[in-house]
Amino acid sequence: MFSLEAINKILYLALSKLNIYYVIFATLTYFVIRPYISYFKNRKELAPGPLPLPLIGYWNIYLKGDIAQNQYNLSEKYGDICDIEFFGQRCVLISSPHLLKELFSPSVHSQFLNRLPLTSGFTELGMDKEGLLFNTDIPKWRHNRKFFQQSLSPPSFMELSTKYTAECCNEMIDYWSHIEENQVVRLDDWLKAFTSDMMGLVAAGSKESSMKIKYMKSTNQIIKETSLEEETNRGELYRRLRSEYVDALAFYTFVPKLLWKLPLIRSVVKHHNYILNYLTDFEIQFIKERKQQIDSEKEVKINHNDKRVRPDFLTMLITENDEPSPDDIKQSIREMFSAGTATTNTTICSIVYLLAKHPEVEKLMVEEFLSVIGPDNQISSSDLSKLTYTEAVINESMRIYPVIPITYRYSPEKDAQIGDYHFKKGTIFGINLGHIHLNPKYFENPMQFNPKRFLGNWKERYPKFAFSPFGHGMRSCPGKNFAMVATKVILATLYRKYTFKLVKPSEPLHLKFTLVNEISKMEVYVEKRKLV
């Protein structure tokens, strides 16, 4: 049997002769035979998993089909710990809540404070040392996380979020009042526009026009497309830049640096960089102006009844004691948009989908809205904690259709022991939340939509970490409370006015995994609710 030393010797001989056949043989040996010898030598130390392909390992799961579904299938086939390799990088899928104690540790000393290793793409996006999502500079991440969380938690911010979310829902309802009966409505598109406008208000206090444009397009009204440079409406410019930013984010996350210099891709890179610089300049200017406005107020009262300075997320960040830098503020606002828009869209669409199939659950939820809020009253933040059945509906829907079906942890400096296996430092752990949520070991009849699972002391009924739509531990979702508030307000505002029917009830929910599970298409009929 060949050993690695023997292979190295052959390589040396082949290269020293510099004959083309020797070189081809040597290259093949180096890239194909050598990794396989290494793989089979170490196989007994690895957890079960698929055989890696030469060079790319098991990277082909990114090439065909839905990535989240492929990872789900791997856990299904190989069990609670599944070893995969991507371009020589070891990645392990974990799909048992009993193996998550270390990975989801709430300790500041946890070895798993990193999400993913540094990549050229994240560096290009400036996310390696700024913000939270992919920040690998742990002291910096810790600092940012503190002010991100502090800015989201004051009651005045939650009150304002409730008010702005309801305001945007009412605007959408106004547009929908012109919809004819039996008209097919693309709910996912409407919610995309809605979440963009809502986040504009909540994050930066800027009134944008995504829903207005969506309405104009749906009624065939002419919209003049101007270039970014000609755009004079600042809200509109910001919206367009942010929408281009989402494309840049997906590009730099998935396209390896190796390919950036290829002729066709080079122009795409150039465009993304132009947008990133444009957006940064715009945001820094925006932050400066808000700072001046706040400074010009002698005594800033962070209270939404005070007409002067609104307690939106941007104001909260600027008035933090720690004084985050404009770059930190800019990145936090960006992440609030990227983490808050698609997630809210998918959550609402999956609830609408499940309720359309379970009218008995919809009936109970609407009854709760009528008894807690009343038929026409504006929802207030004090109503929200009383909506326990609605909360159970949201939880059950996020269990079946988690927006983020997989999250990651990474230990760059220390080896780890998970279950019976030893992992060298630098191993990436993919936590297969979507698989755990649908495992009959933890949830009986897992595909059955049953909100009752989440009533009463439900946390005592399931293993710790079995239900994790927002992750756990030090890198769990800091937007969790805000997301729950927004989802409840949207459901209460829309469902007291309307009921939704699926255009094609026999079709599954169309989810596509990009950075999160996104709805690729959802068609509904929007029918006025008759309250009796």
Ligand code: HEM
């Ligand atoms: C239904 C809506 C949402 C869901 C299901 C969701 C889910 C998640 C999940 C699963 C994670 C990874 C957690 C982990 O690795 O343990 C995460 C991280 C994060 N989420 Fe959310 N999220 C939602 C809304 C939001 C909103 C509205 C914001 C902003 C206000 C937000 C901001 C973030 C940030 C900044 C991180 C990264 C945290 C870090 O690395 O320290 N999310 N979210």
